[in-house]
Each structure stands twice: as C-alpha cells, then as structure tokens.
Amino acid sequence: MRNKYLLFLVTVVAGNILFSQSQNGTNTASDFKIDYEKFTLDNGLEVILHEDHSDPIVAVATMMHVGSNREKPGKTGFAHFFEHMSFNDSENVPRGANRKMIPEWGGSRNGGTWSDGTVYYEVVPKDAFEKILWIDSDRFGYMINTVTQAALEREKQVVKNEKRERVDNSPYGYTDEVIRKNLYPKDHPYNWTVIGQLPDLQSATLEDVKEFYNQYYGASNASLVIAGDIDVEKTKELVKRWFGEIPGGPEVAPIEAKPVQLQETKSLYFEDNFAKLPELRMVFPTVEDYNKDMYALQILGQLLSGSKKSPLYKSVVEEAKLAPNVGTYQSSNELAGEFIFRVRANANTDLDSVKLAIEKGLSDFEKNGVDHQELKRIKAELETQLYQGVSTILNKAFQLVQDNEFNNDPGYISKTAELTNAVSAEDVMNVYQKYIQDKAYVMTSFVPKGSVDLAVSGSEEAEVWIEEVKSDVASEEVSQGEEADYEKTVSKYDRSEPDFGELPLFQSPEVWTAELSNGMEIYGIENREVPLVQFDISIPGGQLLDPENKPGVASLLTDLMMQGTASKTPAELEEAIGLLGASIYMYSSNEDLHITGTCLAKNFEPTMELVQEIMLEPRWDEKEFDRLKSALQTNLKGMEANPQAIAQTVFYRLLYGKDNSYGVPGMGTMESAQAITIADLKAYYSQLAPENASFHVVGSITKPEVQQTLQDFSASWKNASPEIANDEIQPEGEGGKLYFIDVPDAKQSVILIGKLVLSGEDSDAAKLNFANEILGGGSSGKLFQTLRIEKGYTYGAYSGISDNLEVSPFYIRTSVRANATLSSLEIIEEMVQNYAADFGAEEVKLTQNKLLKENTRAYESLGAKLGILREISKYGKDPSYIEDMQEELMEMKEEDFKEVINEYLSENEMIYVVVGDKATQLEEVKKLGKPVVELDIHGNKI
Secondary structure (H helix, E strand, C coil), X not given: CCCCXXXXXXXXXXXXXXXXXXXXXXXXXXXXXXXCEEEECCCCCEEEEEECCCCCEEEEEEEECCCHXXXXXXXXXXXXXXXXXXXXXXXXXXXXHHHHHHHHCCCEEEEEECCCCEEEEEEEEHHHHHHHXXXXXXXXXXXXXXXXXXXXXXXXXXXXXXXXXXXXXXXCCCHHHHHXXXXXXXXXXXXXXXXXXXXXXXXXXXXXXXXXXXXXXXHHHEEEEXXXXXXXXXXXXXXXHHHCCCCCCCCCCCCCCCCCCCCCCEEEEEXXXXXXXXXXXXXXXXXXXXXXXXXXXXXXXXXXXCCCCCHHHHHHHHHCCCXXXXXXXXXXXXXXXXXXXXXXXXXXXXXXXXXXXXXXXXXXXXXXXXXXXHXXXXXXXXXXXXXXXXXXXHHXXXXXXXXXXXXXXXXXXXXXXXXXXXXXXXXXXXXXXXXXXXXXXXXXXXXXXXXXXXXXXXXXXXXXXXXXXXXXXXXXXXXCCCCCCCCCCCCCCCCCCCCCCCCCCCCCCCCEEEECCCCCEEEEEECCCCCEEEEEEEEECHHHHCCCCCCCHHHHHHHHHCCCECCECHXXXXXXXXXXXXXXXXXXXXXXXXXXXXXXXXXXXXXXXXXXXXXXXXXXXXXXXXXXXXXXXXXXXXXCCCHHHHHHHHHHHHHHCCCCHHHCCCCCCHHXXXXXXXXXXXXXXXXXXXXXXXXXXXXXXXXXXXXXXXXXXXXXXXXXXXXXCCCCCXXXXXXXXXXXXXXXXXXXXXXXXXXXXXXXXXXXXXXXXXXXHHHHCCCCCHHHHHHHHHCCCEEEEEEEEXXXXXXXXXXXXXXXXXXXXXXXXXXXXXXXXCHHHHCCHHHHHHHHHHHXXXXXXXXXXXXXXXXXXXXXXXXXXXXXXXHXXXXXXXXXXXXXXXXXXXXXXXXXXXXXXXXXXXXXHHHHHHCCCCCEEEECCCXXXX
C-alpha cells in the first residue's frame, strides 16, 4: 500500500468495501474501490463520508495541506511543532481536555506531520461522535486565541524531547538529516528534516505561531473524512454546524513537483555515538507521489532485495555474508521521491565491501533482467496488502483523505490497484535505467565512534548539529501557566459540549471451537468484512524449553524453520508463500512458540498445506543455520546501542535473575548465540507437540472449511507434549534500590521502574489492570499528564502489567531529557506512594467509563479478534470473558481499588533502572535518597 500515514494508526475494524466480480466470480484487487460521498462546505472545506455499520465506532481524520515543505530556513520543524500546539487548548473546550477527554470517552486520538502535510485523527465509540466533531472543529478553527507564552514554552520542551528520543539518542538517528542536506539544494523544501533543528524551535515566538495558523489553517486548505457507524444525511448537517463557520483562510498556492538531479555522487560518513554496527545507505533521486513511474519503482525495490532470489540478497547476504539482510525501496512525497538502498552490516565490516557487493548485485540484475515469477509473486503479495491497508475504518479514512487532499480523488485507490497491476517487466527495467543505472546518488556511512576506517573510502565527514544538554535546567523548567485573556469568537451556534449519544456496549463475537484428533484445539471467529483470514498456532513452551545456558534456541529455531522444507529450498518456499499472496511467520515468546500468518480467504487451503510442510518437514539447512546464527549475533550487537533495549534487558534480569529464562532476552546473549548448535535446534523441535497446542483462526471462513482443511495436518502431527517447568526466580535486584547504567553523552535518560506482581491467571489480574488505568493507561494517565503535559520533561510516560502464566511485572517506563532525570524520578516516586490515597470516587467512575467504552473499538480488527482467541485458549477463559470483565469492573468499589493498589503497587518494593549519561546524572540520581548501584549494559555490577 502507498498509504504513508499508517505510522499513526490505531487499528479498528472496517467494512462496506465494494468489489466487482471477475468472470470466474472471485474478487480481484484491480476491481477494488471504497464507497464514499463527497461535498464541499461554503468555506472550502472538502468533506468525505463513508458509511459503515459493521461496528459501533466512528473515525474522523482531518488532513491539512501543510508540512515541513512550507517552512523556511531558520524556521524548520514548525509544521510539526504546530501540530503539537494544536492539541493544547481551544476556545470552547475545557483547558487540557483535548488530550485527556478523548481517551476518557473510550477513544483514541493522535496526529502526524510529514514533509507535505499534517493529519489529525480520532476513533471513538459512536455515542461520542458529536463530541468529536465539537472538539475536532474547535481545535481546527478556534485554538489560536488560547495560545499563551507558557503553553508555547512547554510544548517546545515536549518536541525537543521527541527529537532527543527518536533522533539524538537513537542509533543512525541523524541519517535523514545528512541525506536531506546533501540530496536537496538549500532552497528545496525537503532540504531539512520534518522535526527540524532545536535552535529553530527554541526561537519560535507567539507571533510565529499565529502567522503560521492564519496562513495555512484555513478550511479551504484541508480535507475532512468521517467514516464509520453514521447516517450520511444527519452527518452532513452536523458537519455544516460544527465546521461551517471556520474561516476559509487565504488561498494556499500549490507547490509544483520539484524532483532533483545530482551532477555527481556525494559520499559522507558520520561517527555515531550510539551505533554498534556500520550502516550504508545509497539514495537516488526519483519521482514524486502519483507519478506513473512510482509504481514500477516500488516493484523494483521488491525485485532487487525482497526475496532470497533477489540479486542483492544473493550478493550481499548469501555470497559475501556481509549483513543479515538488505533493503531497497521507493519513497515518494508530493514534490520529489527517493530510491533507497540500506544495509546494516555485521560488526566490524568495511562498508567498501558492502558497496562492492551491491554493485555486483546490480550488475547481475542488469544482465539477467526481471524474473517474471518474482514479478507475479510481488503482485500477489500486493493484492493482500491492498485489502489489509483498508481493513479498518481508520485506515480507510486515511486512504480517502490522503487521496482527496493530494490528488483530488478520494477513490484513487482503485486507480492505484490498476496501475500497480499493470506494471510490466519492461516498465521495471525502464525505471531502473532511468533513475538508478549509472546515476549519481548520496551515500552515507554511519559507523561506530572510533571506527572511521569502516566508512567507504574517500567519504567526507558529514556536518551535523548536536545539542549539548546542560546541567543547569532553569531555562527549561516549564508549566501550564495562566489561561489566555481573549475575546471569544462569536458563533451563531451553541458551541458548548454536546451530550453523549446512546451508549454502545461491547458484545463478544461468536466463538466456535473444535478439537482435532491429535489433541490440538481450534478456536475460530467468522468475520466476512474483507476476503482475508488470519491464523495462529500457539504451542506451549517457547523460551521455557530452551536448554540450560542456551537462551535463544527457540528463537533461532523459528527463524530456521522458515528457511525451506525438505522438498523446497528457502527461495522456493518463500516464492510458494508469495505466489499465494500469503504471509507466514514463526516466532518464540516467553511461554509459547507461534506460527502465524495472513492469506486471502480463497487461498486458505494451499496456505495451510505450506504451514503443514513447514511444521512437519523441516529442511535443517546447515548453510542457512550459519547465516541466521551470524545474523543473530549482528542483531544482538546492535541492541547494545539501544538505551531502551538496555533498560529492558537489565530490568528483567534484576527481577528474575540471570539463570531464569524470563531474566534473559528471548534472542539470547552474545555468549549463548555463539554456543548454539543445529543439534540444539533439532532437540528442541522434537518437543513440539499438538497435544496442548491451539489453532486460532479469524476471518472470511467457516468452521467446516477450517476443519476440513486441517484434517491431514491432524493426522500427520502426533508428538507427545513435553513437561514444561518454570525456572526458579532468583532476583538480583532489591526493592528500594536504583540501578544506573552509563550511556555516555546520552541526551535522555531511560527510566524503567517496577516489581513482580502476579500471573495472568491470578484472579486479581484484571483488577490490577483496572487499577493501573488512572496512573499510566495512555495519554490521560497521571504519568503522561504530569511529566509531558505539565512539565514537558518527556515525549511520553506510561505504566502497565505484563501478561504471562508466570508471575509478571508491573512497570513504569519513560524517557526524559537528561537534565530532568532527578525531577522526573521524584515525581514518579511521590505519585506511586500516594496513588492509593489519591484514588477516590471520581477515579472509580472515570476508570469504569473509560474502559467500558474503550472495549467498543479495542477488539475490532482481525488481529484483535485473534488476540481474544489466544486469551481464551491460554488462560482458560470463557468466550464471553470481556463482558465478564466489564461486569467485574462495574462492581468494583473505591475500597476495592485501594486494596489492589496497596497489595501490589508498594513503591518501596520497586526497583528503579536508569540508563543515561553518568558524567552528568549519576550524582543527581543519588539525591533521590535510594541506594544506587552501577551496572554495565548487561546488568553486571561494576
């Protein structure tokens, strides 16, 4: 799918897709379209409505035709910054309500900014539909008068923390900045990153905010999509009322496409403080979105590296053994596009050798041309992706609003399918020769600090602005501040908060069950909204069955089992799956091993034949085992650079102990990876048994069809189940202590706090989840509201309870700017200590209302329904367990919540893990008053 906004999505179920019938009676992707109605308000706002009564939810998406491409040098990052500002206050909505009220209504909300636009979206139970129109229209048309200097300064800190988390404190985070500066001229709108430079953000003024709003936030520069359980005629009237008075704004002139050309190749290197592995990127300028060549370039990306038959996989991974994988893909935006080669190489690999391997692969492609079977496979996979990309109400809303705002055609998805399906082998070779072969490009070598010798020879050092986080935080302390003093905008309508509509209650889907002759139980939900099926086989054991001192065996086994079968090479198996438009994956978790996937409903039987072959006829390919083992070591080395991964690894070791399987990453360690043999994998495989396994299936298929398809599988797989015993818990951490891990020059500190509480089977498990909601359940939680909204210390802060059969932890997690580490710890400590005392009747009502309504949209996608079946099978729950939990929640009194909090969330029993810059933060965190223990990145005491 071309939809680039799926980064911002929360999945909810869709329906009402219209299909034409081919001559043989089957639906085809090229006949695909979405039903909608479009009209334009007097102020120029274009509105698209999609009516779908399959679920009692509504999605609203507003897309502004303004992104970072409208900015100017010295004012970079402003479009994204304004997106943040828009979620603060508006004239007719209570202060701070935009971020808090929607989750409390059981809804979800967010926004996103990219080079060309900004999108705001919400998904709510249908009873809150008019409330969303009220709050969304007020954000759109009535927010600018409420902006204060204090709100401006607070949001600066939030955006700066977002940049620190995603860019400054992340391996390879500066790559986008280096590429943009060198691919696009200084006067090109893509010369700077979307998030911009921190000095530009810091210098933003109230006048800048108002100027930006007045110039770009007129109704005529936007599209609005409403999709879901609506009445079209009534919705038209509501839209006119709530959005009709928003000023149209000045005309925003379109920007013509500005594809670029390079006269010569530019090669740059950067020593990355967080990277442990060298990474090479090669970026070729190509075409803008909706250009016909874009579709052939997208397929070219898949042909070059998307399978084991692809030339770059063969040259880089298989032959030269330089990296676990290689990626090539087309990225198109409104004004220009890029074709990207990306290889994150094995540790200590010279990137000159990677470049040579890429060139060798491209030479092979030029000589051999397009593999027609590969082209057929890619088109089959794209058909499935097409359905998946619009299989939820929100996804469809995004597709409609994107194609309307940027191509003036909400239904362009049918044209997308047609153009993609029409791409020929000749088209692919034409775009390769036109944009890639012998053309200039930008090349970046990002290497670990002190390893410049790994960069491509002749590279020049890249210029990157790096923030210095100072210990003096006085200038960065922010607050909510006073409310703005302004004269409210006159409206002919009453713009006070509308009432709720009729409350929709979650109703459990009908679950059918069956049992195969080999003992495997089947759990299914029939759902015919799209012609897809999702399935999952859960086999108890997972990491628990790893041999002693060899964590990672289960994980490596699942990787190897996908590398061919006894009768199919790895490439042949991959092709067989792809030609069905299917996806099949295997993975191991703490307690289970899974084989899972998605397919077109019409291809369920041949897909399951492949699943049976994978499960029962492993190939045991020594060559693939060696490759995967090398890739595992590369990935483990890469994780050593990630502060979030470091914090999690150490946290679990402290809770469970290094000899407990829960205390070690599922991928294992560098030491264990080295020791694993293929014999270990074969021994583990012999324990895979159907007796206690469960088959879960959701989608456009009936119970008899599933049973008939699985008959042969049942007859062929009859192993006895092994005994599974949990390891003894021997914690290395002590409650009340703080454990500090040094990551030099970190711009943020990762904070992870918690303790072991209970098993997912415990009768108090649901109650503890309910009790956590006010503390850290999303953006309306106290942690988020205090640390982000009030203080501006972080981009996000949350808490939750892990769900396993074993006793599992409660956790609090956040990443805060380095010089706010101590302040954040003090706030969290006090908040948890007082949580039970502060939990009153208002918190009870809020929790009940929020979770009750949230259920109407939380289980709508095929994946969410699959999750219901997993819960039923793993924990022995009744098919109506969600409704039962709702009843349990509504029966809880204030004293019940307090009792659960006091029982499980004692602050003095929690361990504190902080990953940050020792030079500036170690002495600071000691002021918290807890004993401080220094550890290395693996959890060993220093």
